[in-house]
Amino acid sequence: MLKHNKVYIILMILFFQSVLSITLGLFSLHFSSKGHILPNVYVSTLYVGNYTKSKAVSAIKEHYDKISEDSGILIKCDDDKEYRIKLSDIEFSIDCEATADEAYYIKEDNRLARLIKGFFANKKITIYPVVKINEEKLKKHLEEFALLVDKAPVNARINFQNGEISKIPHQLGMKLNIPNSIEKIKSEIGNNLNSTIEFNPENNYEINWIWPELTLSDFNGIDSVISSYSTPITDFKDNKSIVQAAKALNGFLVMGSDFNNRKYKEFSFVNRMKEKGISFEKTNEGLSQVASTLYAALLKTGIDVDYIYRKKHNAIVEYIEPGLDVEISEKEGDFTFKNPFDFPIAVFTEYDDRNITVYILGSKGNGYSKKEIETRVVQKIEPPVLRTVNYDLKPLEEKVVISGKPGIEVEVYRVSEENGKINSDLLYIDSYEAVESIVQVGPKR
Numbered sequence: 001m002l003k004h005n006k007v008y009i010i011l012m013i014l015f016f017q018s019v020l021s022i023t024l025g026l027f028s029l030h031f032s033s034k035g036h037i038l039p040n041v042y043v044s045t046l047y048v049g050n051y052t053k054s055k056a057v058s059a060i061k062e063h064y065d066k067i068s069e070d071s072g073i074l075i076k077c078d079d080d081k082e083y084r085i086k087l088s089d090i091e092f093s094i095d096c097e098a099t100a101d102e103a104y105y106i107k108e109d110n111r112l113a114r115l116i117k118g119f120f121a122n123k124k125i126t127i128y129p130v131v132k133i134n135e136e137k138l139k140k141h142l143e144e145f146a147l148l149v150d151k152a153p154v155n156a157r158i159n160f161q162n163g164e165i166s167k168i169p170h171q172l173g174m175k176l177n178i179p180n181s182i183e184k185i186k187s188e189i190g191n192n193l194n195s196t197i198e199f200n201p202e203n204n205y206e207i208n209w210i211w212p213e214l215t216l217s218d219f220n221g222i223d224s225v226i227s228s229y230s231t232p233i234t235d236f237k238d239n240k241s242i243v244q245a246a247k248a249l250n251g252f253l254v255m256g257s258d259f260n261n262r263k264y265k266e267f268s269f270v271n272r273m274k275e276k277g278i279s280f281e282k283t284n285e286g287l288s289q290v291a292s293t294l295y296a297a298l299l300k301t302g303i304d305v306d307y308i309y310r311k312k313h314n315a316i317v318e319y320i321e322p323g324l325d326v327e328i329s330e331k332e333g334d335f336t337f338k339n340p341f342d343f344p345i346a347v348f349t350e351y352d353d354r355n356i357t358v359y360i361l362g363s364k365g366n367g368y369s370k371k372e373i374e375t376r377v378v379q380k381i382e383p384p385v386l387r388t389v390n391y392d393l394k395p396l397e398e399k400v401v402i403s404g405k406p407g408i409e410v411e412v413y414r415v416s417e418e419n420g421k422i423n424s425d426l427l428y429i430d431s432y433e434a435v436e437s438i439v440q441v442g443p444k445r
Contacts, residue, residue: 298337
């Protein structure tokens with residue numbers, strides 16, 4: 001028993017001696033390494049392990065002084081856009097003192113552990129030089145590069161031709177994020193001298209994706225023609241403004257009630273014409289006819305009249321039934337509406353020398369039923385006639401100078417069929433003033 005105890009005591013003494021020796025050796029190693037960089041430390045490709053800071057500064061300076069003034073960095077984006085910046089153009093230099101400090105103070109709080117790894121393992125520790133650049137000059141170069149990179153987003157579009165609806169997908173835009181680009185270059189330039197720094201749009205950091213206002217998903221629900229209306233072109237002199245207004249309306253979108261962008265939630269006829277560069281005159285009957293045709297088509301969709309603002313003419317017009325006309329003027333006669341449906345609607349037009357047609361595209365979902373608009377004249381007042389003598393006419397011969405228009409009161413109904421039953425809903429009542437007729441009469445005999 002005593003023999004076993006002696007062996008145990010001897011083993012314990014040997015163990016503690018070994019631990020003490022290793023500990024003293026490590027501390028000796030630690031304190032002897034003070035003032036030196038850890039083993040296996042590199043500044044990029046330059047070995048500075050076991051160097052003193054002053055020796056490291058000299059080595060770093062000698063290494064990077066070999067860089068030519070014509071050296072530079074190549075920025076590359078999307079495989080087809082490149083831009084080279086000379087280092088001298090951005091006042092590039094290496095801060096040798098700061099770089100040596102970076103090498104020396106690698107995780108000082110864990111220096112002993114790293115020191116052990118440095119001596120007993122071959123793990124390479126790489127740092128990159130601390131660089132100095134003129135950020136304002138770099139910014140100016142990046143602004144030039146942005147001219148190559150920046151691309152405006154393209155909205156999704158919808159087309160309607162020959163009764164067919166087609167949708168064209170959106171395209172994302174790109175914009176160079178200059179502050180982020182400067183940070184990326186500063187972090188990589190020390191390791192990429194005379195090599196390429198990749199700007200990757202997928203990172204959404206140095207190059208940001210720009211989303212368009214309208215994406216393909218915003219057109220969900222536009223799958224059918226839900227209403228249309230045509231009016232005849234009765235006055236040739238209005239043909240030009242009719243064509244201009246029809247083109248301006250083509251493809252216009254009014255988004256549904258759940259869409260967030262206010263820009264697409266309300267339609268203004270006057271604003272749309274101004275956006276398209278269409279000028280206004282004292283009388284704008286061509287524009288008024290297109291607006292009137294659009295208004296009648298809207299009523300056929302089932303939209304509540306509370307969502308529509310329209311100013312009618314004082315007197316009836318020839319191109320559309322009384323009660324469905326809209327008078328357009330730049331200051332007082334706008335025509336606006338909002339889309340109360342849970343799907344977007346798109347406006348398209350067709351025209352020729354004889355007619356203008358407006359189509360409303362949307363969804364024929366649950367509860368859809370075809371609707372028509374009826375106007376019923378409930379009162380009619382014949383126009384007063386003013387007769388004047390024209391001595392160039394034969395006796396009692398008459399010549400109409402201005403055709404009068406009757407005064408009218410008209411009821412406007414929306415008619416629909418549901419389960420075989422015809423429903424006729426009164427929407428509103430309009431009144432129109434009579435317009436005096438002027439007739440010239442030849443003298444009496």
